[in-house]
Amino acid sequence: MKKRTVVLALAFMLIAASSLAAQQYYIPLISKGFQHQFWQAVKQGAMQAAKDFNVNITFEGPETEAMVDKQIDMLAAALAKKPNAIGFAALDSKAAIPYLQQAKTAGIPVIAFDSGVDSDIPLTTCATDNVAAAAYAADKMAELIGGAGEVAVIVHDQTSRTGIDRRDGFVNRIKSKYPKITIVSLQYGGGDQLKSTDLAKAIIQSHPNLKGFFGANEGSAIGVLNGVKEMGKVGKIVVVGYDSGAQQIAAVRSGEMAGAITQNPVGIGYKTVEYAIKALKGEKFPKFIDTGFYWYDKTNIDDPKISAVLYQ
Amino acid sequence: MAEPIIVVRNLSKAFPGVQALQNVQFDLCPGEVHTLVGENGAGKSTLMKILSGVYQRDSGEILIDGKPVEIHNPRAAQKLGISIIHQELNLMNHLTAAQNIYIGREPRYAGGFLLDERTLNAKAKELFDMLHMDFDPRTKVGELTIAKQQMVEIVKALSFNARVLIMDEPTSPLNEAEVEELFDIIRHLRSQGVGIIYISHRMDELFRISDRITVLRDGQYMGTSRVSETNLDQIISLMVGRKIDETARRIPKGKPGEVVLDVRNLNRGRLVKNVGFTVRKGEILGFAGLMGAGRTEVARAVFGADPIDSGEVYIKGKKITIRHPRDAAKHGIGYLSEDRKRYGLAVGMPVLDNICMTDLPAFMNAFGVLKPKKMQKTSAEQVKALSIKTPSLLQKVKFLSGGNQQKVVVAKWLVKNCDVLFFDEPTRGIDVGAKQEIYQLLNELASLGKAVVMISSELPEILRMSDRVVVMCEGRITGELDGATATEEAVMKLATQRETMVKTA
Amino acid sequence: MANKPDDAAAATSLSRKTPETRGISARQKLLAFSSLVLLIVVFSILSPNFFQPYNLIAIMLATAVNGVLAIGVTFVIITGGIDLSVGTMMTFTAVMAAQTVAVWNLPVFVGVLMALVAGTICGLASGIMVAKLKIPPFIATLGMSMLTKGLSLIIARSKPIYFTNAPSFSKISMGTMFPFIKDFQIPNAVIILFVLAILASFALNKTIFGRYTFAIGSNEEAARLSGINTDRWKIAVYAVNGLICGIAGILIASRLNSAQPALGQGYELDAIAAAVIGGTSLSGGEGTILGTIIGAFIMSTLTNGLRILSVPQEWQIVTTGIIIIFAVYMDILRKKR
Numbered sequence A: 001m002k003k004r005t006v007v008l009a010l011a012f013m014l015i016a017a018s019s020l021a022a023q024q025y026y027i028p029l030i031s032k033g034f035q036h037q038f039w040q041a042v043k044q045g046a047m048q049a050a051k052d053f054n055v056n057i058t059f060e061g062p063e064t065e066a067m068v069d070k071q072i073d074m075l076a077a078a079l080a081k082k083p084n085a086i087g088f089a090a091l092d093s094k095a096a097i098p099y100l101q102q103a104k105t106a107g108i109p110v111i112a113f114d115s116g117v118d119s120d121i122p123l124t125t126c127a128t129d130n131v132a133a134a135a136y137a138a139d140k141m142a143e144l145i146g147g148a149g150e151v152a153v154i155v156h157d158q159t160s161r162t163g164i165d166r167r168d169g170f171v172n173r174i175k176s177k178y179p180k181i182t183i184v185s186l187q188y189g190g191g192d193q194l195k196s197t198d199l200a201k202a203i204i205q206s207h208p209n210l211k212g213f214f215g216a217n218e219g220s221a222i223g224v225l226n227g228v229k230e231m232g233k234v235g236k237i238v239v240v241g242y243d244s245g246a247q248q249i250a251a252v253r254s255g256e257m258a259g260a261i262t263q264n265p266v267g268i269g270y271k272t273v274e275y276a277i278k279a280l281k282g283e284k285f286p287k288f289i290d291t292g293f294y295w296y297d298k299t300n301i302d303d304p305k306i307s308a309v310l311y312q
Numbered sequence B: 001m002a003e004p005i006i007v008v009r010n011l012s013k014a015f016p017g018v019q020a021l022q023n024v025q026f027d028l029c030p031g032e033v034h035t036l037v038g039e040n041g042a043g044k045s046t047l048m049k050i051l052s053g054v055y056q057r058d059s060g061e062i063l064i065d066g067k068p069v070e071i072h073n074p075r076a077a078q079k080l081g082i083s084i085i086h087q088e089l090n091l092m093n094h095l096t097a098a099q100n101i102y103i104g105r106e107p108r109y110a111g112g113f114l115l116d117e118r119t120l121n122a123k124a125k126e127l128f129d130m131l132h133m134d135f136d137p138r139t140k141v142g143e144l145t146i147a148k149q150q151m152v153e154i155v156k157a158l159s160f161n162a163r164v165l166i167m168d169e170p171t172s173p174l175n176e177a178e179v180e181e182l183f184d185i186i187r188h189l190r191s192q193g194v195g196i197i198y199i200s201h202r203m204d205e206l207f208r209i210s211d212r213i214t215v216l217r218d219g220q221y222m223g224t225s226r227v228s229e230t231n232l233d234q235i236i237s238l239m240v241g242r243k244i245d246e247t248a249r250r251i252p253k254g255k256p257g258e259v260v261l262d263v264r265n266l267n268r269g270r271l272v273k274n275v276g277f278t279v280r281k282g283e284i285l286g287f288a289g290l291m292g293a294g295r296t297e298v299a300r301a302v303f304g305a306d307p308i309d310s311g312e313v314y315i316k317g318k319k320i321t322i323r324h325p326r327d328a329a330k331h332g333i334g335y336l337s338e339d340r341k342r343y344g345l346a347v348g349m350p351v352l353d354n355i356c357m358t359d360l361p362a363f364m365n366a367f368g369v370l371k372p373k374k375m376q377k378t379s380a381e382q383v384k385a386l387s388i389k390t391p392s393l394l395q396k397v398k399f400l401s402g403g404n405q406q407k408v409v410v411a412k413w414l415v416k417n418c419d420v421l422f423f424d425e426p427t428r429g430i431d432v433g434a435k436q437e438i439y440q441l442l443n444e445l446a447s448l449g450k451a452v453v454m455i456s457s458e459l460p461e462i463l464r465m466s467d468r469v470v471v472m473c474e475g476r477i478t479g480e481l482d483g484a485t486a487t488e489e490a491v492m493k494l495a496t497q498r499e500t501m502v503k504t505a
Numbered sequence C: 001m002a003n004k005p006d007d008a009a010a011a012t013s014l015s016r017k018t019p020e021t022r023g024i025s026a027r028q029k030l031l032a033f034s035s036l037v038l039l040i041v042v043f044s045i046l047s048p049n050f051f052q053p054y055n056l057i058a059i060m061l062a063t064a065v066n067g068v069l070a071i072g073v074t075f076v077i078i079t080g081g082i083d084l085s086v087g088t089m090m091t092f093t094a095v096m097a098a099q100t101v102a103v104w105n106l107p108v109f110v111g112v113l114m115a116l117v118a119g120t121i122c123g124l125a126s127g128i129m130v131a132k133l134k135i136p137p138f139i140a141t142l143g144m145s146m147l148t149k150g151l152s153l154i155i156a157r158s159k160p161i162y163f164t165n166a167p168s169f170s171k172i173s174m175g176t177m178f179p180f181i182k183d184f185q186i187p188n189a190v191i192i193l194f195v196l197a198i199l200a201s202f203a204l205n206k207t208i209f210g211r212y213t214f215a216i217g218s219n220e221e222a223a224r225l226s227g228i229n230t231d232r233w234k235i236a237v238y239a240v241n242g243l244i245c246g247i248a249g250i251l252i253a254s255r256l257n258s259a260q261p262a263l264g265q266g267y268e269l270d271a272i273a274a275a276v277i278g279g280t281s282l283s284g285g286e287g288t289i290l291g292t293i294i295g296a297f298i299m300s301t302l303t304n305g306l307r308i309l310s311v312p313q314e315w316q317i318v319t320t321g322i323i324i325i326f327a328v329y330m331d332i333l334r335k336k337r
Helices: A002-021 A037-053 A068-080 A093-105 A130-145 A161-177 A193-206 A218-230 A246-254 A265-280 B044-051 B074-079 B097-101 B117-130 B146-158 B176-191 B203-209 B232-240 B295-303 B325-330 B340-344 B351-363 B372-385 B402-415 B432-447 B459-465 B488-495 B499-504 C004-046 C053-078 C086-103 C108-131 C137-155 C167-174 C188-206 C208-218 C220-225 C230-256 C267-277 C289-308 C313-336
Strands: A026-030 A056-060 A086-088 A110-113 A124-127 A149-155 A181-188 A210-215 A238-242 A259-263 A288-290 A293-297 B006-015 B018-028 B033-037 B059-064 B082-085 B164-168 B195-199 B212-217 B220-226 B259-268 B272-280 B284-289 B310-315 B318-320 B333-336 B420-424 B451-455 B468-473 B476-482
Touching: A026 A037, A026 A068, A026 A265, A037 A056, A037 A265, A056 A068, A068 A086, A068 A093, A068 C053, A068 C230, A068 C289, A086 A093, A086 A265, A093 A110, A093 C230, A110 A265, A124 A265, A130 A149, A130 A161, A130 A181, A130 A210, A130 A238, A130 A259, A130 A293, A149 A161, A149 A193, A149 A218, A161 A181, A181 A193, A193 A210, A193 A218, A210 A218, A218 A238, A218 A246, A238 A246, A246 A259, B006 B044, B018 B033, B018 B044, B033 B044, B033 B203, B044 B082, B044 B164, B044 B195, B074 B082, B082 B146, B097 B117, B097 B146, B117 B146, B146 B164, B146 B176, B176 B195, B176 B203, B203 B232, B212 B232, B220 B232, B259 B295, B259 B451, B272 B295, B272 B451, B272 B476, B284 B295, B284 B432, B284 B459, B284 B488, B295 B325, B295 B333, B295 B420, B295 B451, B325 B333, B333 B402, B351 B372, B351 B402, B372 B402, B402 B432, B432 B451, B432 B459, B451 B459, B459 B488, B468 B488, B476 B488, C004 C289, C053 C086, C053 C188, C053 C208, C053 C230, C053 C267, C053 C289, C086 C108, C086 C137, C086 C230, C086 C267, C108 C137, C108 C167, C108 C230, C167 C188, C167 C230, C188 C208, C188 C230, C188 C289, C208 C220, C208 C230, C220 C230, C267 C289, C267 C313, C289 C313
Parallel strands: A026 A056, A026 A086, A086 A110, A110 A124, A124 A288, A149 A181, A149 A210, A210 A238, A238 A259, B018 B220, B033 B195, B033 B212, B082 B164, B164 B195, B284 B451, B284 B468, B333 B420, B420 B451
Antiparallel strands: A259 A293, B006 B018, B006 B059, B212 B220, B259 B272, B259 B310, B310 B318, B468 B476
């Protein structure tokens, strides 16, 4: 028993020693989760960057996005390892502030990723530029309906960052670049499929000439799709969605949905590590790093680059 | 004689569907042991539970020291000086002896919230000393033998300054030596003026310990007599309403047949040492010995329930290896354990399922689906053959009487066509009438050509039933007697023949 | 009687054996403690970052909430029951405290009181369901778990409530009463855990409450027949557990500076695991607070150590699972002996 413990300890020591041998930068990433496909894709990007830049990373996140305290324990443990830099996607920014303050005092640069950290401690945030992505959705919509006609929008809510950014990105692009297109209706469905479906049906009912419909997140997009189907307008109204999910992917594949915007989680992970290293090298960079997005439709949905970032 | 402590007059109690007690009378004087006997369901327990405050009477009166009283709950009974020691000991295994004795009335301080452990242990020690028991009150009850646990219960009862001590079947889990020790304590208490109400199925004990005996039958009072003025036959005939010849020997029908089971040089741990015996077709082999002599261990070893250290087992002259009860069953050896509820029966399941359980594959079709018709037919046959009293095949076993539960276990093994049946204490906890049925059953099995091995701690039973008697002591077989001529004295002598004594002899 | 001398011998050998048995049980406790020490030693050897004041405090802080919950659930398990609602009950009390302080603008101590009262009421309700309505504890507390989770979400409108108006609230957990040693300032949450552990241990061993907790778990029927009002004491045990959940609720709300209504589910299993690792028997009648605290520390030390060693998260989970099974198996082994 005792002997085995000693052997085990020696084995561990060897592993630890070998990892210490290479004087690499060590950058722990604390995410909001780790089991979800989205976070696995972020991790994949981060690992790729670690390989490319020859640094050492770990990637951890709590089991559910509710476990705020567990995430903070992870952050505390990461700090105890005296890392060179930290990547952090806060479940709750305010709860994490004391630890981020500690990192700042210890001179450890913090790079926020995904939705970021509501504080000025992180040097930058690597996330999807939702404004730009939604604007691109507007461009695609204009192209698909021939640059003129009536469109409608369903957004999940008017308070969350993503809701505001996606709404403004889409609406402003249409207004500034496509004067012949009019947004006849903009409603909020709470991201709820059923509610969004009812909303979409009401809008279609009152605007018989509607040519395009944009749903700003998964629930909204599915709602729009259902509404179009139930009103018998498939093929007559162009549907543009956002994010993925099994239903949306199937709809894109069948052509019921013209296409959708997806974030690029692999890019989020990659950029987080890349900018952590830039920070360590003392480079200057902006407060926000766009990690990119993709437009996917029937033609490119099976492209490995796209399918890697879509989740069921 | 002194004034009685308790007088019960015209007591009646009914439960839905049963008149448990009808106009029963009873009295108890200080310094006497008054035994209450009757078959299961005669109303003994009900009477005891009314006296100890668990049940409330329907009519009649209870006088304590000549004054009518109401006993609403166990607390009230304790206040009146009545304590009961139940058949299942009501102790908390994880607490110490002292903590058990004073549970609910611990010495306290600081406003009654904090425990005074020192006083607690001192008071318990005092009580043990009073009864001349050398005992550390700080021992956890779970670490004590059943006999010692019983002592704790008795001390607990006395700590209430009990003037009346009710003991329900106190000796059934005890061995001879422990019974004697218990009787010493009972006699000591009697000499202190405590009145003791004693309930037991062991008829021989009644005459050793009682002053008076009261018989109940079907909830009715049958009579009270002084021990010096009655005898066993009289008591039993009062109990069952018919005369049972408890001492009649079994008369074997014809000569026993070939040797079915031959066990040689069996060894397993401390309690099975070099054991060898044979059983023939159509005979009943009695296994006698004191508690802990290793009889059950032998049966379990032969049956494959415990791995053996060494030894050989032959069935009809063929050597077999038994590693698991499955193997034993395959070779036609059945074991009916002492603790039917724990090892022998799924009490929450119907009769039918229990009977068919050991041989389920025989009732399955090629796809592993059960054939209910075949199961029904087989179990109906068994119920009829063994005259198991059950309202239906779907009755849950737990609602059957002890004797009928035993029969269900037997049926299980008969379904498997066993040739050798080990019965481990088949009549424990069964009333006199049901015992008769079990005896009859064993005789029938023998005459059907089964080889029956009966382990029993009751000597009269061994002598009555066995063709041959094997006696064990401390893991060894100390002798074999012919059933027809064996006497209690001869068996007891062998049962106490310890190894050290053999060597010097 | 020929057997008399033997029995006397048996009796004396029994009394001789008793101090020895007590020695064994002391050694068992030492065993649990030494496995914790072993963990710490191994991790300290494997990583220079492990045995650092900062990290030790991180471990203690990570133990605080689970440790407090585990103390409460230990009482319940000793009675032979189980409480699956401690995690969400904690959340509910946190939300009630936040509602009081942050929404109704009442002083911090009223919020604390509110959490304790809310926890006690929930526990009381569970206790009544178990003792009076005879609902199996597993189901009754599962129901209570869902109920408190739902109520938390409703009251908080599914969003965290922040103590923006009461910065002192975070001091309850994160401040320190002993700011004397630089770099090793033990946060109040940890001190509260230890004080509670001492109080609970005292209650379990020296008071009527503790004695009856064991009695009920050991043999409820016997306890009842001994004149103990078992229903009432059972309700009391569940209520005390609720009260302790209230303490945990205050600690976690204070640590996160907010009440997170979605948090809490799954925490009960960690608490139960800590108690069982610490030697509390799920069949009742056995358990110590010291054991539970050691169990909670084993869990958090293991988690922290594996993180410090950068073991991949998936393997951390596997390892923790193996250790829990191993710890409980060791316990079964020693009981067989």
